[in-house]
Amino acid sequence: MRQPVARRLQAALATLALAAAGGVALTAPTAAAATSGATGYATQNGGTTGGAGGQTVRATTGTAIHAALCGRAASSTPIVIEVEGTINHGNTSKVSGASCNTAADVIELKQISNVTIVGVGGGAVFDQIGIHIRESSNIVIQNVTVRNVKKSGSPTSNGGDAIGMESGVRNVWVDHTTLEASGGESQGYDGLFDMKADTKYVTLSYSTLRNSGRGGLVGSSESDVSNGFITYHHNLYENIDSRAPLLRGGIAHMYNNHYVRLNSSGINSRAGARAKVENNYFEDSKDVLGTFYTDAAGYWQVSGNTLDNVTWSSPGSGNRPAGPDMKSTTTVSIPYSYSADAAGCVPDVVSRTAGAGKGLKVSDGNCSTQPPTDPTPGPTDPTPGPTDPTPGPTDPTPPSGTNLSIGAGSDGSSKASGTSYGNLRDGDLNTYWSPAGPTGHASIKWDSPTAVSAVVIREAAGSAGAIGAWRLRDADTGAVLTSGDGAGAVSFPRTTLRKITFEIISSTGTPKIAEYETYAS
Structure with missing residues (x-):
């Protein structure tokens, strides 16, 4: 009625x-x-x-x-x-x-x-x-x-x-x-x-x-x-x-x-x-x-x-x-x-x-996994799905320009003892952030909207290859920007946001991120 x-x-x-x-x-x-x-x-x-x-x-x-x-x-x-x-x-x-x-x-x-x-x-x-x-x-x-x-x-x-x-x-x-x-x-x-x-x-x-x-x-x-x-x-x-x-x-x-x-x-x-x-x-x-x-x-x-x-x-x-x-x-x-x-x-x-x-x-019932089926995507669920877009290859060529993470803020999920979110953006490859477990997430954030189109994840010495599958999210909207496997450089369509989150979905060891760099181009 x-x-x-x-x-x-x-x-x-x-x-x-x-x-x-x-x-x-x-x-x-x-x-x-x-x-x-x-x-x-x-x-x-x-x-x-x-x-x-x-x-x-x-x-x-x-x-x-x-x-x-x-x-x-x-x-x-x-x-x-x-x-x-x-x-x-x-x-x-x-x-x-x-x-x-x-x-x-x-x-x-x-x-x-x-x-x-x-x-x-x-x-x-x-x-x-x-x-x-x-x-x-x-x-x-x-x-x-x-x-x-x-x-x-x-x-x-x-x-x-x-x-x-x-x-x-x-x-x-x-x-x-x-x-x-x-x-x-x-x-x-x-x-x-x-x-x-x-x-x-x-x-x-x-x-x-x-x-x-x-x-x-x-x-x-x-x-x-x-x-x-x-x-x-x-x-x-x-x-x-x-x-x-x-x-x-x-x-x-x-x-x-x-x-x-x-x-x-x-x-x-x-x-x-x-x-x-x-x-x-x-x-x-x-x-x-x-x-x-x-x-x-x-x-x-x-x-x-x-x-x-x-x-x-x-x-x-x-x-x-x-x-x-x-x-x-x-x-x-x-x-x-x-x-x-x-x-x-x-x-x-x-x-x-x-x-x-x-x-x-x-599970697909045959010992393999698949993303969920969502026939009616919403604003936080762009096709092909917010949780598992088709992974693209990690761009091996580092972007140019200013690292926007320097001077920004950072936070994330629970961190391992002795590590710090600030180590993600201090420009020092000898310091690092590590999640409390094999998976976790870390974010770079700004006080005002900032255009970003590339990210570089640099692993700490001795931990190369530990990061497995990952997702990069626009934390303002929840939308997935891109996903892939392994650390390195990756680009995506230019997006204006206040916070960008790197989610580690799987790992083969203890992930240690020395620098989480962000770039406008």
């Missing part, structure tokens, strides 16, 4: 007012920034599309995310929220409105529907602040990092869950995310990916979960068995003590996941849960599948899995490991279509696709 003119005008003015208050940038309605469509159980029950077709909003604070939700005409009005920068307690406040129910110090997706939250530009990091989904449906979360969310100590957020769902949640797709902690419950952390109180039709895909005591659960207790229909595929579980995941009742499908260093237990099927576990690669782990810490048994169907240096405990009271000779104890019928990679290539495929900042690449 069409709204009366006065009411529509009032809603529009409210949206603009909230945008101004929360620092939200409004753009024309577009499709989601980058998506090839939900997979797994998220395709059932009517499907999961998030905010596709709605207005696109850019947010750089948690308050701005809440303002975008509250600025909609109704709680079900589709919206795509593109997030860039670091979201934390200091910039996340409660915002009020008829179309939202938010709270401070947590990203609150409560009593709403048809929302996409997607990381763009230089990346989106939710630092010590969780994403809470409650009494909501049709939610997409894509290409974001959520780290070090605590339930005790300081600061606390979302009960300690990186992403938590509860109370009648339906149809959620979490894709290409990085969820990580820095310890277990004794250090103040809880689960990375939890579902409880009647949560159904959820898919976790192409994501990295690491360094946590608890990977995640489905069901908060042996009596909370109304959850289910969950798919986990092409995820990396690394250095997780237990709950990878813990299932209480319901049905789950795990395929093409890479499990590395599950320290106490892995997939824990309990209280009548049924898990289909196929074509996964389990490595350097203990008790990767079974019923653990309870006498309330669960069940599993297994096929095509690889066990690489997996150890098993002895059966006993409250302890029913599935191995060492894993055999099926039930059958599970899967209602959706999918193509599973052979287990032997899962470590390689997952290393190239799982986690935020990996270009949203997906």
Whole structure:
């Protein structure tokens, strides 16, 4: 039903007012920034599309995310929220409105529907602040990092869950995310990916979960068995003590996941849960599948899995490991279509696709990767796609003119100890910046719009060849300027911007960038 003119005008003015208050940038309605469509159980029950077709909003604070939700005409009005920068307690406040129910110090997706939250530009990091989904449906979360969310100590957020769902949640797709902690419950952390109180039709895909005591659960207790229909595929579980995941009742499908260093237990099927576990690669782990810490048994169907240096405990009271000779104890019928990679290539495929900042690449089901399909590009998604344009060769001829990075500013993702963003632009090849891990990003920025058409990435001595695949982005718009492999000089169409970001997607060692030079020609 069409709204009366006065009411529509009032809603529009409210949206603009909230945008101004929360620092939200409004753009024309577009499709989601980058998506090839939900997979797994998220395709059932009517499907999961998030905010596709709605207005696109850019947010750089948690308050701005809440303002975008509250600025909609109704709680079900589709919206795509593109997030860039670091979201934390200091910039996340409660915002009020008829179309939202938010709270401070947590990203609150409560009593709403048809929302996409997607990381763009230089990346989106939710630092010590969780994403809470409650009494909501049709939610997409894509290409974001959520780290070090605590339930005790300081600061606390979302009960300690990186992403938590509860109370009648339906149809959620979490894709290409990085969820990580820095310890277990004794250090103040809880689960990375939890579902409880009647949560159904959820898919976790192409994501990295690491360094946590608890990977995640489905069901908060042996009596909370109304959850289910969950798919986990092409995820990396690394250095997780237990709950990878813990299932209480319901049905789950795990395929093409890479499990590395599950320290106490892995997939824990309990209280009548049924898990289909196929074509996964389990490595350097203990008790990767079974019923653990309870006498309330669960069940599993297994096929095509690889066990690489997996150890098993002895059966006993409250302890029913599935191995060492894993055999099926039930059958599970899967209602959706999918193509599973052979287990032997899962470590390689997952290393190239799982986690935020990996270009949203997906498996083709034949041990190779491909960019996502997006038939309706938006303003941040120029053809052939913002995340994986056709790489061009690196230009071996350095550009001429003035290095615009000298005197500019710089920032980036987490840096390795002893390195500095300032080393990227100091003209000294003996100093360097290095990311905290094998991938990361660094940016050069200016106070006013600056025309750039060429970049030179110079690796530090002794690290030549470490940088693998990379992307160069206009950080102002999120658009990809060019991409390729290896350090060196590269040119692209002249672009005026305030910030340009070099994203390292893969590496063969520790990347060390001595100079990040920029030129007008």
